[in-house]
Amino acid sequence: MTIRAPRRAVLLGALAAPLATPFLANPAKAQTVTLRSSDVHPDGYPTVEAVKWMSKQMEEKSGGRVRIQVYGNHTLGEEKDTLEQTRFGVIDLNRVNSASLNSLVPETVIPGLPFLFRSEDHMHRVLDGAIGDDIVSGLARHNLVPLCYYDSGARSFYTRTRAINEPGDLRGLKIRVQPSDMWVAMMRAFGANATPLPTGEVYSAIQTGVVDGAENNYPSYQSFRHFEVAKFYSASEHSMAPEVLVMAKRSYDKLPKDLQDMMRQAAKDSVPEMRRMWQERSNAAKAAVIAAGSQINTVNKAPFEQGMGPVYDQFVRDARMKGIVAKIRETA
Structure with missing residues (x-):
């Protein structure tokens, strides 16, 4: 398709661009680090807006040390391409459907199985707990850090x-x-x-x-x-089948421990916000x-x-x- 060329061009530009600004040894003097996040959905879509919400939380709670720049609408490419770049740390965060992870971790097939969940509430109870953590635990072997699940509706x-x-x-x-x-x-x-x-x-x-x-x-x-x-x-x-927000392990490992914890908490806190937006958007x-x-x-x-x-x-x-x-x- 004709849209392929410009998207690839943008992706190649992302490859050529420097990675997030490294942290200084003294957090108080650290420069702002901008993390790049990819999504195929356009601005206004609940997953895109949820990561933007995360960015505001991270900027505020980190005292400006971290922000997240969200590239939606396929800007950095299709999920297959961007997921590969996330594994190599070129893209820092990525919102992907769980199906995109199936070839990496067999357990991620499970949430997409037909008629497995009885309702959205049932799905939330499963994925928000230990079972949800267990399903994506194997992503660490593929240089990905799972941060949270987002809804993808029925x-x-x-x-x-x-x-x-x-x-x-x-x-x-x-x-x-x-x-x-x-x-x-x-x-x-x-x-x-x-x-x-x-x-x-x-x-x-x-x-x-x-x-x-x-x-x-x-x-x-x-x-x-x-x-x-x-x-x-x-x-x-x-x-x-839910969406999964993942982070490049390479990018995650560069963060000091306090910012790693902050990132995980911001992702967790973004879930109810995403679900609220999702219900409104779905209706x-x-x-x-x-x-x-x-x-x-x-x-x-x-x-x-x-x-x-x-x-x-x-x-x-x-x-x-x-x-x-x-x-x-x-x-x-």
Whole structure:
């Protein structure tokens, strides 16, 4: 796509730019360190605004020693590219969907499993505690420090040509998915032809018929303007795969201990802010797409859920992962 070149140019500029200003030995005389944070979503999106909120907290509580500059709207590239650069410490922080981490840490498949969480409240109780910490603990081996989970809502199907009411309606349709083996397997189990694509390519792919539709939450459906080319939104709510805010271990290790603790606390404190903004944005996005002519239908989830056994069998294979899934289901 034509948008690739400028984004790559910006990313190359980021590669060439110096890393965050190093701290001086005496914190009182330290210069301000600006950390760069990446997000594919545009300004105003809850994840983008949550990290901006974090930046204000860090500036205020560190006495101006740390600030976070947020680059949204794919400015530094797609998640696959920016995640790699975060691992090398070129990008300091990154908000990514948990699916982007699946190839690094198998346990991160778990939060995206179909129909695993009973509700958003159930998901919050799981991810805010020890189970959530356990799922992302393996990221340290890949030079990433997990800071917090953000909501990504319930993901549902949207298509160009017809509403989805039952699994049979997906048969033969090409549905864009995140680049993840688990998501490909999930769509196949639904009967669809999975087509992995970066987020920035989805609009034109639907518009030109490369794919018949995609799946995502209301805010993404609205903010990426996919409602303009896919008018049928079918609320299957098949996954609640969360977002994860990660920090480059290289950048994290440069911070003095007090600022490391401050960063973790600021991230934790940003979660309720993000969730508040998320709920407001989700309601507003749903209203906006309906006003623009999108047709919303609610599906009976049971027939969709019944066919997901093979997905669990394929991706929840070892005792550790089975144990985590069992703990999630046992969580009240």
